[in-house]
Amino acid sequence: MALVTIGDVTKEYPNGMTYLEIAEEYQPQYEDDILLVRINGKLRELHKKVKFDCRLEFFTGRDQPGIQTYHRSATFLMLKAFYDVVGAEKIEKVTVDFSLGKGYYIEPHGSFTLTEELIDRVKVRMHEYVEEKIPIMKRSENTDDAIELFHRHRMYDKERLFRYRRVSRVNIYSIGGFEDYYYGYMVQNTGYIKYFDLVLYDDGFMLMLPQKDNPKEVPTFEAEKKQKLFQVLKESVKWGERLNVSHVGELNEVIAKGDISRLILIQEALQEKKIAEIAEKVTYERDKKFVMIAGPSSSGKTSFSHRLSIQLKAQGMIPHPIGVDDYFVNRVDSPKNPDGSYNYEVLECLDVEQFNKDMMALLAGDTVEMPRYNFKTGTREYHGDMLKLGRDDILVIEGIHCLNDRLSYSLPAESKFRIYVSALTQLNVDEHNRIPTTDCRLLRRMVRDARTRGASAQDTIRMWPTVRHGEEQYIFPFQESADMMFNSATVYELAVLKQYAEPLLFGIPRDSEEYMEAKRLLKFLDYFLGVNSETIPNNSIIREFIGGSCFRV
Numbered sequence: 202m203a204l205v206t207i208g209d210v211t212k213e214y215p216n217g218m219t220y221l222e223i224a225e226e227y228q229p230q231y232e233d234d235i236l237l238v239r240i241n242g243k244l245r246e247l248h249k250k251v252k253f254d255c256r257l258e259f260f261t262g263r264d265q266p267g268i269q270t271y272h273r274s275a276t277f278l279m280l281k282a283f284y285d286v287v288g289a290e291k292i293e294k295v296t297v298d299f300s301l302g303k304g305y306y307i308e309p310h311g312s313f314t315l316t317e318e319l320i321d322r323v324k325v326r327m328h329e330y331v332e333e334k335i336p337i338m339k340r341s342e343n344t345d346d347a348i349e350l351f352h353r354h355r356m357y358d359k360e361r362l363f364r365y366r367r368v369s370r371v372n373i374y375s376i377g378g379f380e381d382y383y384y385g386y387m388v389q390n391t392g393y394i395k396y397f398d399l400v401l402y403d404d405g406f407m408l409m410l411p412q413k414d415n416p417k418e419v420p421t422f423e424a425e426k427k428q429k430l431f432q433v434l435k436e437s438v439k440w441g442e443r444l445n446v447s448h449v450g451e452l453n454e455v456i457a458k459g460d461i462s463r464l465i466l467i468q469e470a471l472q473e474k475k476i477a478e479i480a481e482k483v484t485y486e487r488d489k490k491f492v493m494i495a496g497p498s499s500s501g502k503t504s505f506s507h508r509l510s511i512q513l514k515a516q517g518m519i520p521h522p523i524g525v526d527d528y529f530v531n532r533v534d535s536p537k538n539p540d541g542s543y544n545y546e547v548l549e550c551l552d553v554e555q556f557n558k559d560m561m562a563l564l565a566g567d568t569v570e571m572p573r574y575n576f577k578t579g580t581r582e583y584h585g586d587m588l589k590l591g592r593d594d595i596l597v598i599e600g601i602h603c604l605n606d607r608l609s610y611s612l613p614a615e616s617k618f619r620i621y622v623s624a625l626t627q628l629n630v631d632e633h634n635r636i637p638t639t640d641c642r643l644l645r646r647m648v649r650d651a652r653t654r655g656a657s658a659q660d661t662i663r664m665w666p667t668v669r670h671g672e673e674q675y676i677f678p679f680q681e682s683a684d685m686m687f688n689s690a691t692v693y694e695l696a697v698l699k700q701y702a703e704p705l706l707f708g709i710p711r712d713s714e715e716y717m718e719a720k721r722l723l724k725f726l727d728y729f730l731g732v733n734s735e736t737i738p739n740n741s742i743i744r745e746f747i748g749g750s751c752f753r754v
Contacts, residue, residue, distance in 0.1 A: 262416025334392030361450030480512035525600025532579025546671025
């Protein structure tokens, strides 16, 4: 017998009993299905068996590990149904390209025609599997055997991925004989995957999935609200294809062959070309005096604003980069969270009135003394930095609220050019395991915060949910209002960030709440061969995070 503690209750359970059986006992206390269990701080699937005294914590779709598991399992179920309906012999590959809104954009390739009728048949088959409650089986395979297995399945991205795996064994999942590999855990059986929808869109379809705020509701896909973002994401996928680096295995091949320096230069050239195109468009519209740049945390807004300024200068303009953060209210006047900490994500942390007063004065041709915010003292200061706009002068303003018209309410709409910047990762682990954009930004911020602010990786992980909540409220709702979007992600950066992030993540105590996320990120980084930063140009956006930038960032 083993003593199992759940909350404040400790009971005896026989050794060999599964955690699923214990979860079924506690399920009536939960509004949503129990999907995973944490055993003495370690995440585990429900089929694991009791072997020793332990403390348990259950996760549902309202928890981040639970909803990630649900999404992963739903993707696996969709692929099983798609291969069964279409026929494996007709399928070249099915790629899970990227997240869009509340779902995943999927693009299948092969000798078949993607139609509404076909998508409906796949959806019906998925619901049939849900009713059948087919067990999702898991087995451990020798890595060499896994390589051969996925070669036979014509899943060549996985075959390539495993060639660079250091571990001797990998976990293979199967549903009714359909085999696949996934980065992360699965639910117990297909009966858990009740909520989803498939929507034909563009050259593929959307797999719509519930979110953790309401894990029983499938969101509606509103294509018209995501058109600009979709085009940028799709362009990023095409970039990866043109570079022959769409997945981690391909990147590792480039590194192993010693061609990474060339790839870095090509990627940086592509970004510079895009920045030049944006500058040309801004210059063409001569009535624009305010370039408003917004984007989520660690998207590289500051480096982008400097590089855009250089391109504007090359076009004959006189740019003046301005950070909205310089208009922070004094720290003592900043809004606070319920726990008493300062909330720097809300618009109210800025002196919106002073910002508008200064911008309107500049637009009228007046001379204005520009502020500088002292982050050490928490006060806005003035040091005689005077500014006056001439005919060719233009302000390049960056900040998380720049696309929100409440920030610049007094400025004429025709005087503003809006740009949305985000790190929209074009690289995926393989054809079925996507890399969330937020993981890339989290690693960027972790490395930068440790270097410039003395913050630990544990601190960054702890505050990340608050940052993400702020983005959902104050940034993402305005992204489609942008005149242009810029993808600041580079195809090589995770192989570089690995060198800086791994020591920080290993420094997180094993008994801390943040260790579970640290362990997930460490496992993720293990897919990559490491790359040093020597050949990265000093104007690269990545330099904003790892150091060595020629800009004041």
